[in-house]
Amino acid sequence: MDLIEKLNWRFATKAMNGQKVPQEKVDKILEAARLAPTSSGLQPFEIIVVTNQEVKEQIKPHAWNQPQITDCSHLLVFAAWDNYTEERINGMFDLTNEIRGFKNEGWENYRQMLLGTYPQRSAEENFTHAAKQAYISFGAAIIAAAFEEVDSTPMEGFSPEAVDEVLNLKEKGLKSVLLLPIGYRDASNDWLVNLTKVRKSKEDFITEIN
Numbered sequence: 001m002d003l004i005e006k007l008n009w010r011f012a013t014k015a016m017n018g019q020k021v022p023q024e025k026v027d028k029i030l031e032a033a034r035l036a037p038t039s040s041g042l043q044p045f046e047i048i049v050v051t052n053q054e055v056k057e058q059i060k061p062h063a064w065n066q067p068q069i070t071d072c073s074h075l076l077v078f079a080a081w082d083n084y085t086e087e088r089i090n091g092m093f094d095l096t097n098e099i100r101g102f103k104n105e106g107w108e109n110y111r112q113m114l115l116g117t118y119p120q121r122s123a124e125e126n127f128t129h130a131a132k133q134a135y136i137s138f139g140a141a142i143i144a145a146a147f148e149e150v151d152s153t154p155m156e157g158f159s160p161e162a163v164d165e166v167l168n169l170k171e172k173g174l175k176s177v178l179l180l181p182i183g184y185r186d187a188s189n190d191w192l193v194n195l196t197k198v199r200k201s202k203e204d205f206i207t208e209i210n
Contacts, residue, residue, distance in 0.1 A: 003147060008197060010146035013153045015186040016071040025148040026074055029182065032144030033076075036137040040114060042092050044084065044130035045137065046174060048167055050075040058166045063158035063179060072153075072181030077167065078138050079174035080130035084118035131177045138178050145182055155179040 001009065026049075033047060050056055051074055060069040069075060081088060093111045097103050118126060138154070145152040156178060163169075163176040187193045199205070 003143075006146045006149065007143070009149070010142070010151070011192055011197065013068065013151040013183075013185045013190060014192050015190040016068050016073075016151065016181065016183040017186040018071050019073065019184045021073040021150050021182055021184070025150055026182070028148055029141050029144045029150065033137040033141040036140035038133040038136060039129070040110070041096065042089065043133070044088070045078060045080040045134040045177070046172075047137075048077040048079060048169075050077060055166065059158075059163055062162035062166070063155060066153075066155065066157070068153045068181040068183070069179070071183065071186070073183035074181075076141065076180040076182065077163065077176050078134040078178040078180065079169050079176045080127060080134045082127055082173050082175050083123040084121070084126040084130070086115055086119050089114050089118060127175060134177045138180065141180055150182050151185045152180055152182045155181070
């Protein structure tokens with residue numbers, strides 16, 4: 001199948017069978033998420049990969065007891081920075097300079113512009129901005145999973161504060177934003193599996209300005 005066929009194949013899986021996803025497929029899904037674009041290239045979030053069944057059981061009641069949490073192969077937790085700090089911004093700019101092997105005046109001016117803007121904003125505003133970047137990576141992971149013919153269930157329906165506590169995210173300066181269980185569908189118990197995918201028509205969805 002090509003990419004479009006695989007995107008038509010995928011759906012928000014409601015029942016998973018517990019089968020393990022091969023590590024090479026998991027690695028590709030995570031790499032797609034890592035390579036996703038982010039504002040200013042700051043990557044202001046992390047992905048916590050949960051395979052420990054006891055930890056998944058602890059998270060489940062905080063996610064409306066959705067069975068995919070415990071029946072999935074891997075639970076991906078997208079957690080954004082709780083704030084932009086000078087240390088975090090400098091860390092990414094320094095990493096860029098180290099990897100590229102040189103400093104660029106325009107890039108350093110841009111660093112100073114961010115340092116003069118982001119840390120002065122409220123933590124709430126900065127977290128909201130960082131969370132939006134996590135969504136971009138989240139989308140890349142979903143598409144990559146479909147490409148690998150791995151099922152996934154995008155989830156916003158959970159208590160971030162409770163999940164943060166289970167995973168000790170506060171100590172890392174992170175807040176959970178999204179959950180993505182990945183695994184394989186239990187077709188015999190998934191009411192959604194045989195239903196036709198519904199999306200707006202191209203005409204209602206896309207406006208072309210020529």
